[in-house]
Each structure stands twice: as structure tokens, then as C-alpha cells.
Amino acid sequence: MATGTRYAGKVVVVTGGARGIGAGIVRAFGDSSLTAESGGRALERELPGAVFILCDVTREDDVRTLVSETIRRFGRLDCVVNNAGHHPPFQQRPEETSTQEFRQLLELNVLGMYTLTKLALPHLRKSQGNIINISSLVGAIGQAQAVPYVASKGAVTAMTKALALDESPYGVRVNCISPGNIWTPLWEELAASTPDPRATILEGTLAQPLGRMGQPAEVGAAAVFLASEATFCTGIELFVTGGAELGFGRKARRGTPVDAPDIPS
Numbered sequence: 001m002a003t004g005t006r007y008a009g010k011v012v013v014v015t016g017g018a019r020g021i022g023a024g025i026v027r028a029f030g031d032s033s034l035t036a037e038s039g040g041r042a043l044e045r046e047l048p049g050a051v052f053i054l055c056d057v058t059r060e061d062d063v064r065t066l067v068s069e070t071i072r073r074f075g076r077l078d079c080v081v082n083n084a085g086h087h088p089p090f091q092q093r094p095e096e097t098s099t100q101e102f103r104q105l106l107e108l109n110v111l112g113m114y115t116l117t118k119l120a121l122p123h124l125r126k127s128q129g130n131i132i133n134i135s136s137l138v139g140a141i142g143q144a145q146a147v148p149y150v151a152s153k154g155a156v157t158a159m160t161k162a163l164a165l166d167e168s169p170y171g172v173r174v175n176c177i178s179p180g181n182i183w184t185p186l187w188e189e190l191a192a193s194t195p196d197p198r199a200t201i202l203e204g205t206l207a208q209p210l211g212r213m214g215q216p217a218e219v220g221a222a223a224v225f226l227a228s229e230a231t232f233c234t235g236i237e238l239f240v241t242g243g244a245e246l247g248f249g250r251k252a253r254r255g256t257p258v259d260a261p262d263i264p265s
């Protein structure tokens with residue numbers, strides 16, 4: 001149950017709410033129904049009224065229980081934030097990525113979102129609620145050596161738009177947030193898996209014209225805006241990126257054959 005003044009009294013489910021961006025979203029709403037593992041218990045203690053429900057979004061039975069428990073405890077559902085997702089370690093070159101790994105990522109990043117969406121819709125239609133999918137900037141602009149992740153997030157953004165059309169007759173809005181680099185445990189783990197974590201973190205920091213990474217709270221604020229105030233927005237992709245997509249400049253990578261025009265003498 002959200003307690004913040006902007007969405008007071010509404011019931012919000014946030015998947016992967018125990019840490020990182022998900023925890024930032026839970027805090028931004030005040031308190032909410034939330035899912036996932038140990039960190040969820042800590043948030044439950046920190047935010048009176050918040051409820052932690054263990055749920056693996058790739059298991060349909062778990063997701064059914066999440067929805068039925070939410071309705072049993074609160075009697076309604078106003079907003080679903082599909083946040084749970086994963087970015088495998090960098091250097092996913094096509095020749096090093098198995099079809100099975102790709103399939104597993106789609107199960108989590110795409111089908112997990114779809115399963116909860118599908119099961120929550122009857123309740124969201126009743127409350128004229130809304131869905132917020134956490135996609136990624138790279139779904140729109142690409143990322144090197146990350147085909148499965150980029151494809152999964154491109155699918156999330158496309159699914160958001162298709163569902164926004166199908167649900168508009170029922171008054172359910174469907175939007176997505178595409179974060180850029182947000183400093184979370186996932187980012188920290190990805191950096192730690194590289195040969196020079198400090199250099200990786202510096203690269204990630206310099207990718208934004210603002211010269212810093214975003215905070216989970218800043219994605220949380222965007223989610224509260226979409227849920228509570230963006231009443232004429234559906235099917236949108238809201239970039240929360242510090243401007244990482246801006247700028248026209250050098251893109252050819254080291255080793256790319258370069259073919260520059262001759263300067264007439």
C-alpha cells in the first residue's frame with residue numbers, strides 16, 4: 001500500500017523490489033507490496049505497511065500466488081512495476097553465447113514480465129490502474145557484446161507499446177522506463193567481473209553528459225510520476241539516462257576497417 005502523498009492508498013506490486021532499482025521504486029512509493037529475497041525482509045521492516053512476498057517471476061505458480069496474496073491482503077491492485085531482470089556479464093559475443101543462455105534470459109527479462117502482466121490485468125482493469133515496465137536505454141540504441149540483453153529489452157519496450165494499445169479500451173495505461181547507467185548491486189557485480197573494475201566504473205560514469213551514474217531513487221521518482229501524474233501518457237518510453245543517448249561523435253570501434261573520404265588537394 002503506497003503511503004506517499006502522490007499515490008496514497010494505492011496498491012503497487014514491484015518485482016525484484018529487494019535491492020537496486022526495485023528497492024528505489026519501493027521507497028519512492030512510500031511502501032508497497034514487494035517481492036524477492038532477503039533484502040525484501042529488511043525493506044518490510046523499514047517501511048511500515050510494505051509486504052514482502054517471495055516470488056520467482058519465471059515460475060507461473062509463484063506469480064499466481066503473488067497476485068492472489070496481494071488481493072487477499074489489500075483487496076485491490078493499482079500498479080504493477082515489472083522491474084525484475086538481469087544483465088549477464090559483458091563480452092557476450094555471438095560465438096560465446098549459447099541459444100540456451102539467450103532463452104533463459106528471455107524467460108526472465110521478457111516472459112516474467114508478461115506472466116505477471118497477464119495475471120494482474122483483470123485487477124488493473126477494475127482499478128483503472130497502470131503498468132510500468134523497466135526496460136533499458138540499450139533496447140533503443142544497442143550495446144556492444146550484449147545481443148541477448150539488448151534483444152530482451154527491445155522486446156520489453158515493444159511489448160509496452162503493443163499492450164498500451166490493447167489495454168486502452170479498459171482505461172489501463174502501460175508505459176516503460178528505460179534507465180541508462182544506474183548505480184546498483186547489478187552494476188557493481190558487472191564491473192567486478194571485468195579485468196579492471198575501476199576503469200569499467202569510470203567508463204560507465206563518463207557515458208553520461210551529466211558526469212555521474214543515476215541513483216535508484218531517481219528511477220523511483222520517474223515511476224511515481226508515471227503512476228500518479230502522467231494520466232495522459234500510455235505507450236511511452238521514458239528515458240532516465242543522464243543524457244547518455246545524446247551527442248554525435250566517434251562510434252567506430254578499435255579494429256573496424258576505416259574508410260575515410262580523401263581530402264581534395
Ligand SMILES: NC(=O)c1ccc[n+]([C@@H]2O[C@H](COP(=O)([O-])OP(=O)(O)OC[C@H]3O[C@@H](n4cnc5c(N)ncnc54)[C@H](O)[C@@H]3O)[C@@H](O)[C@H]2O)c1
Pocket residue numbers: 015016017018019020021022035036037055056057058083084085086087108112134135136137178179180181182183184185186187
Ligand atoms: N542498473 C542499471 O544500470 C540498469 C540500466 C537499465 C536497465 N536496468 C534494469 O533495471 C532492472 C533492475 O536492475 P538492477 O540494476 O536494480 O538489478 P539488481 O540485480 O541490482 O536487482 C535486480 C532484482 O531483481 C531480482 N530478481 C532477479 N531475478 C528474479 C526472478 N527470477 N524473480 C524475481 N526477482 C528476481 C533480484 O533478486 C534483485 O532483487 C532490471 O530489469 C535491469 O535490466 C538496470
